[in-house]
Amino acid sequence: MSDVSTALTTVVASTTLRATSTARPPAPVPTAPAAPGSLRVVRTKQLGRHTSAWDEMVATTPLSSPFLRSWWLRGVTATDPCYLLVFEDAVLIGGVALDRRWRLGVDRYTMLGAGRLCPDHLDLVAAPHRTGAVALALQTWFSRPGSRILDLDGLRAESALATAVPHAQVRRSATTVWEPLGSAEAYYADRSKNLVRKVRRSRRRLENDGVRFRWIERNELERTLDDFVALHLPRPDRRPLLRRMPELRRTLAAGFDRGEVAVLVAERHGRSCGVLIAFTTGGRLCTYQIARSLDHDLRDVGTLLYAVAVEDACAAGLTEIDLLRGDEDYKWTLASRSRDLHRLRASYGVLGRLALAGTELAERVRPVLGRLRRSTKEALR
Incomplete structure (x- = not known):
């Protein structure tokens, strides 16, 4: 092992x-x-x-x-x-x-x-x-x-x-997208040939380039979360999540102390180029957040983080991988089942019914107003 x-x-x-x-x-x-x-x-x-x-x-x-x-x-x-x-x-x-x-x-x-x-x-x-x-x-x-x-x-x-x-x-x-786990061999047998080939080739290329994967210890958590933030900073779409980092740090530290949080890092020359945060509650591997370098030569590090996590979850006897909320295309290459x-x-x-009706009306109107605002800006250009 x-x-x-x-x-x-x-x-x-x-x-x-x-x-x-x-x-x-x-x-x-x-x-x-x-x-x-x-x-x-x-x-x-x-x-x-x-x-x-x-x-x-x-x-x-x-x-x-x-x-x-x-x-x-x-x-x-x-x-x-x-x-x-x-x-x-x-x-x-x-x-x-x-x-x-x-x-x-x-x-x-x-x-x-x-x-x-x-x-x-x-x-x-x-x-x-x-x-x-x-x-x-x-x-x-x-x-x-x-x-x-x-x-x-x-x-x-x-x-x-x-x-x-x-x-x-x-x-x-x-x-949510998920897959039951047994052996790593059985897992890969159910994946596409393209994914298996990508994992094999990118593993060889990244390891030859000095990239190593390991699960961190508790005393490394704060520094690893600093690296997680640094990897996400170039991505504007991740800013709402980064604003919640104080509470995320609290929860992850508490979960790590309880043995239910595991963090996998990819490192090259002593620096993190990828971080995968996962939970192991209930004998399942739940992959929660991932951050990776956007450098072209590290383009497949995210795929390898998931692959290593699955292989080690199989070796540890975990029963499934749950990729949690979202049905992005890449998740369907890693798993084939879904839950709603x-x-x-x-x-x-009376006030409750009026308040909920107002909330639902605002939700219906908001996209219309957004489209109207965008079309007005385009017309004024």
Whole structure:
């Protein structure tokens, strides 16, 4: 086994289970009746002593998303973190992690961490065989009197949240591309001849040019993320992501400490020319972000980063590679299967319904205004 695959095996083996100006003062934490019997919903800003129980439930959810793990949720920036925890007597049996904003008399809820960091495969969490009870308890909480909007994106297909939100509109919002893993030989046997030939030739050329691949150690993370930023700076399309680097650094450091973040680098003469950030939650390899040099002689370093990551994931016994959100052409050369992500919207109360209708109208009008503005500029030239 190579040094890089040994490093990834070590990572897998060690895996363990600004408020905005529109925000209103925090309300007292309520305890709401949820369903017949002893179920109740408690709203809280942090998991606290329930962190371990939460992570154990995440481990049993379909796909076991890293974006539901406590280390990720604790690190992301939120307006008003809102964990809805469902208890049966004194035992936590599930819940959902949301972010709450308040505007013009309406509570607006999104998934905690949603936005530019693009979390995927989100859902409520529940203890084994308690998903129905948790969904029912949350349904009662969402349906209580008052005005509110739910806008929950990045949900996995067949999300239990869809059954917990009454009168919800659910539509496909994105696609993730993935492939089951066994041996590296079997993986390449299912790929196109062009990809296999490209990997073989570019590996030989890059290695002859001094490029080496390795998984970093924890004490190298900050410097590697500095290199990640430097590699992205020439690309204007990556600036929105780079503005989120402070929270991304926090979350990745926490995930690395938990053994669920792995970072593969390509180096030439001691300098990084490519960085691949991945998660290993749930025995899967989820490739999250990649940055690479734009130099022509390093043009295939991105492909080789994915190839090395897959080969080492196979050697480490990981069960699949998930390329996460986006169905860009290059992903379809690396994998052949897809999963849908959904966006759920619902509104309650008169103000909530009006606010959601206004939001949807603005979304329809915005592209029209954009086209009109561009055509006017062209006409005035």
